[in-house]
Amino acid sequence: MGDSGILWLRVAAGLYSFGLLDAIITVLRRREAIFRVAIVAFALGAVFQLVSLVEMGLAQGRLPVNDIFETMAFLAWIVTVVFLAIHYRYKAASLSVFIFPLVFVMTLVGALRNPVSPWSNSVVRSTSLAVHVVASLMGYAALLFTAAASVVYLMQERQLKRKNIPAVFRVLPPLGVLDDLISKSLGLGFLFVTIGLVIGSIWAFVETGTRWIGNGSVAISFVTWAVYLALVFFRVSAGWRGRKTAILSIIALVCCLVTWIAHSQLQRRLLQ
Amino acid sequence: MKLFVAGLSHKTAPVHLREKFAIAEASLPKALQDLQKLGASEAMVLSTCNRVEMSLSVPDTAPAGEIFDEFLRSWQGSSSAFEGHLYRLESREAIHHLFRVAASLDSMVVGEPQILGQLKAAYAVAKSEGTVGGLLETVVTRAFNVAKRVRTETGIGQMAVSVSYAAVELARRIFGSLKGQTVLIIGSGKMGELAAKHLHRSGASKILVTNRTHERAVEMAALFSGRAVEYTTFTSMLHEVDIVIASSGAPHYILNRDNLQRAISARRNRPMFLIDIAVPRNIDPAVNDIEGVFLYDVDDLEGVVNANIQERSKQAQAAEGIVLRELDQTLTRLKLEEVTPTIVSLQGQLEEIRAAEVAKTLRRMHGLTAEQEHQIEALTKSIINKIAHGPISELRRNAGQPDGDQAVELIRKVFHLQA
Numbered sequence: 001m002g003d004s005g006i007l008w009l010r011v012a013a014g015l016y017s018f019g020l021l022d023a024i025i026t027v028l029r030r031r032e033a034i035f036r037v038a039i040v041a042f043a044l045g046a047v048f049q050l051v052s053l054v055e056m057g058l059a060q061g062r063l064p065v066n067d068i069f070e071t072m073a074f075l076a077w078i079v080t081v082v083f084l085a086i087h088y089r090y091k092a093a094s095l096s097v098f099i100f101p102l103v104f105v106m107t108l109v110g111a112l113r114n115p116v117s118p119w120s121n122s123v124v125r126s127t128s129l130a131v132h133v134v135a136s137l138m139g140y141a142a143l144l145f146t147a148a149a150s151v152v153y154l155m156q157e158r159q160l161k162r163k164n165i166p167a168v169f170r171v172l173p174p175l176g177v178l179d180d181l182i183s184k185s186l187g188l189g190f191l192f193v194t195i196g197l198v199i200g201s202i203w204a205f206v207e208t209g210t211r212w213i214g215n216g217s218v219a220i221s222f223v224t225w226a227v228y229l230a231l232v233f234f235r236v237s238a239g240w241r242g243r244k245t246a247i248l249s250i251i252a253l254v255c256c257l258v259t260w261i262a263h264s265q266l267q268r269r270l271l272q
Numbered sequence: 273m274k275l276f277v278a279g280l281s282h283k284t285a286p287v288h289l290r291e292k293f294a295i296a297e298a299s300l301p302k303a304l305q306d307l308q309k310l311g312a313s314e315a316m317v318l319s320t321c322n323r324v325e326m327s328l329s330v331p332d333t334a335p336a337g338e339i340f341d342e343f344l345r346s347w348q349g350s351s352s353a354f355e356g357h358l359y360r361l362e363s364r365e366a367i368h369h370l371f372r373v374a375a376s377l378d379s380m381v382v383g384e385p386q387i388l389g390q391l392k393a394a395y396a397v398a399k400s401e402g403t404v405g406g407l408l409e410t411v412v413t414r415a416f417n418v419a420k421r422v423r424t425e426t427g428i429g430q431m432a433v434s435v436s437y438a439a440v441e442l443a444r445r446i447f448g449s450l451k452g453q454t455v456l457i458i459g460s461g462k463m464g465e466l467a468a469k470h471l472h473r474s475g476a477s478k479i480l481v482t483n484r485t486h487e488r489a490v491e492m493a494a495l496f497s498g499r500a501v502e503y504t505t506f507t508s509m510l511h512e513v514d515i516v517i518a519s520s521g522a523p524h525y526i527l528n529r530d531n532l533q534r535a536i537s538a539r540r541n542r543p544m545f546l547i548d549i550a551v552p553r554n555i556d557p558a559v560n561d562i563e564g565v566f567l568y569d570v571d572d573l574e575g576v577v578n579a580n581i582q583e584r585s586k587q588a589q590a591a592e593g594i595v596l597r598e599l600d601q602t603l604t605r606l607k608l609e610e611v612t613p614t615i616v617s618l619q620g621q622l623e624e625i626r627a628a629e630v631a632k633t634l635r636r637m638h639g640l641t642a643e644q645e646h647q648i649e650a651l652t653k654s655i656i657n658k659i660a661h662g663p664i665s666e667l668r669r670n671a672g673q674p675d676g677d678q679a680v681e682l683i684r685k686v687f688h689l690q691a
Contacts, residue, residue, distance in 0.1 A: 160445065161560060163572045164579070170430070175543060176448030239540030242563055 005059060006114050008052035009073060013107040015045030016080075019100030020194065026097055027187035027232050035093060038100065039084075046080045049107065053077060073110025076103045098233035101194060105225070108198060112205035128203050136196030140256045142189025143228070146182050147253045150246035153178040157242050182245060183235070190232045197225050217262035224255035273313065273407045276336035277366040278358060279325025282380050285357035287321075293354060295319040295347075300394075304403040306346065310339045314408035316398040318373075320390045322380055327370060329408040336362065367411050367602060371595045374415035375422040376429065382588050383428035388419050411602065418598045425594060426587040431580035436467040438576045439547050439568070440474050443515055446545050446566060450475040456506070456513040457481045458527075459520025460488050463549045465495075467517050472496050476515065482506040484520070507531050511538035516546045518554035525556045532559040539564075549573070607671035614680060615664050617689045622656040663687070 022038035053074065056064035064070045083099045086092050152172055159165050160175070173181070204218065231248045234240040240248070280293060295303050300317055303326075307315035312328040326343070330336045337360055344351040351358075361369050372378045376387050395412050398404045404412065423429055432438040440450075447453055453476040457468050460483055472479060479498030483489035489500035501509065510516075510531060520526065527546070536544060546567040548555040553569055560567040568576075630652050634645065663683050670676035683689075 156445075160442070160566050163568065163575060165445070165576070170427075174444055174448040175446050180448075239542065241541050241543075 005052045005056035005064075006111065008048045008055065009107065010111045012045040012049035012052060013104065013111045015041045015048065016100070016104040016107050018042070019045075019096065020104045023097045023100040023232075024187065024191050024194070027190060027236055028184070035096065038096070039087065042080065042100070042103075043084060045107075046077065046084060049073070049077045049080070067113075069110050069113035072106050076106035076110060079103055079106070094237035097236045098229060101229055102226075105194075105197065105201075105222075108201060112201055125203075125207075128199055132196050132199040132203055134196075135192045135199065139189045139191075139193030139196055139228075140253075140260065142185045142192060143249065143253055143256055145185040146189060146231075147246070147249040149178045149181045149185065150242075150249045153182065154242055154246045179241065182249075186232055186235060186249075190228055193225055193228050197221060217259070220255070220259050220262050224252070224259045227252045227255050273329055274332055274336070274363050275366040275407060275411060276328045276330055276340070276360070276362050277325060277369050278337070278340045278360040279318075279323060280354060280357045280359065281323035281325065281378065283378070284359055285354070289354060289357055290321070290324060293324045293348065294321075295324065297397075300397045301401050303343075303347070304398055304401045307339065307343055308403055310342050312336075312339055312403075314398075314406055315403045316394055316408060316412065318391060318394040320387070323373070323378075325373075327366070327408055327412070329406060364599070364603060368595070368599050370411055370415045371418045371599060372592075374419040375591055375595055376419070377422075377588055377591055377595065381433055383431075383433075383584050385423075385429050388416070392416065407606070410606070414598070414602050418595060421598070422591045422594050426591050428584055428587040428591055431583055433577055433580050433584065435549070435570070435573045435577055436463065436470050438573045438580070439467045439517075440470045442566070442568060442573075442576065443471060443476075443545050444474070446543055447514065452477055453514040454478040454480065454512060455515045455517065456501070456510075457492065458506070458516065458518045458554060459483060459522070459550060460492055461519025461521075461550060464517045464519025464547075465492065467547060467549065468496065471515060471517075480506075480509075480513065484522075510535035514542075514544060516544065516555075518546070518548045519550045520554055521550070522554055523552060526554050527559065528556045529558045529562065532562055532565050536562055536564050547573070604671070607676070608668065611667045611671045611680060614684060614689065615667055618663060618667075618683070618687055619660060621687060621689060622660055626652045626656050 018034070018038045018041035022034045025034060053064060056070070060066070063074075065074050079099065080103050083095065083103070086095065153175060156172055156175055156178070172178075200221065201218075204215075227248070231245070231252050234248065235245060280290060282290070285293075295317055296319075300319070303317050304315045307317075307326065307328060311334055312330055314329040316327045318325050318327070326340060328336055328339065330339065340360070341351055344354065348354070359369075369378070374388055374391050376383050376385065379387050391412070395404065395416075399409075432441040443450055443453070450471060453471075455468060455471050455476045455478065457464055457479065468479060479493065479496035480501050481489045481493040481496075481498055482501040482503050483492070484503050486500060486503065489503070492498075493500040507527070510527075511534070513535075516527070518527065532544070532546075536542075541564045543564045543566065546555055546559065546565065548567060548569040551570060555567060555569075557567065557569070559565050630648060634640070634648070640648075663686075667680060667683060670679040673679075
């Protein structure tokens, strides 16, 4: 496989990261900030990825879909092209909150295929591991707030609908405040979980080469992240509130719990 | 010194008597001065639409009731019209009454916040006229603290007890702050206008008005510096509105499930609060089933008000308990203050005797060292302290007791203390 092929793929992943940034700003600020920049970067990324695919295909003499890394990168490219087409036709900018982060992470995974030389500096190694753990835990904590606020929102909404507001509910924050809290904690939480995921993936890649991707715990992390992503997407694009947000945030919270439990065993297994 | 409160309130007198007795703000200084001329040591006059009352402090032996009657005669010509409607309270009851008034437990709408402000204003006038500055001042400033404590510990004033305030309270429960919220008023009912006024005052800045008669809408919009909207097209802009107040005379529903479903989708599920105070109702009750839509009709709002009133009376009971505890504490403190002069003069008397005797003795004894003189001083001081200890603790113990005055009097006599 051509080395330059993987290089172009990494360039594409770098360009897709603008999309991720745009999605996070949209979630946090509730408005599209750098969408124009992100969509151009995204289109450029697709071009670089096509170059990478062609190079790898030529080098191997067949379609580069031999393992999970290659298939994931290929799938990411298809999603990118379809999204660009949809956006060109329907101007469906709100979908980008979902698509941008997804494509970025998939491409990143694809780009983490070729083993590189192991850590040259042990400080970098332990620092990035610490950042990964702290960012992930902060993301989980934020999700805890989201879930708690969602449940309170749900109860309060129900009381308001029933037109019977017990005195205890007067101490709870109003729906508007809870809604704001949910938005903010969700946005920040997603930011942290994404940072945790990206750094964790790179760390595992440097540490173990290609072995990491087959690990169950790693797969669970990706599922958790995807649930988080779905939560953010439905919230931002469809304005999900009340019951739906509450249920989905609790599912996400359970996923986080499973991920965390799985990870307490992970390091040992990875480094065996 | 004792406290005396007399007057009439919404509980004892009808409005035509209250307004007759009322003392205009401009006349307050003269009333206060007259009360002092008649023999009151301190005076404060509270005159509101629901109560007119005078608080006085008078020497223990002075006839407080007569001072009040004399005042009544000179200001109203005769006191006979008010007989049977007046209350006269002394000492403990008077303090209890002032605490309850300040805490809004004696108000027509229990827990309403205006009375505390009115009481503070009455106190400010008395203060600037120099007619408070002793017992009455101590009690009144204590009453302000009691009121504050009741308010923070029971939250008695927090719940709306009128339909239009209930609407504001619910809007706050839904949106948090009302700042920047858009209100649409449909129709020109008085209740609708009142609710809109409260919402506007609470921060809802954008007011839209629609009416079958467009001129009426323009008129009402001008009241809130809002905007009139065409009656035929207002449903198309429903999604821009956070709060709807419907009070039109239409005989049928003018907003249905379909209108709201569309509006809420366009708002991406941001909540809407609909207040339907029209009879017959203007909004289909089925819209309440839509997620994010909160519909309250007149009965619902009245239900909220009734629940609040019940909750207030529950909290009023807790408040009465707080007032009673504060009353006991205040009385104990006042009694202690009452015996303080006796304690001070007892200590002064004993010290005077000791100092004179020591000086006499030292003049006779020569050649004492400074150290020895110091020893004699210490010895005599210790003796008088031991002697004074018994009566002082007896004075403190008797302060505030039913027969305490006799014990205090006896101690004064035994030690030849001047009154």
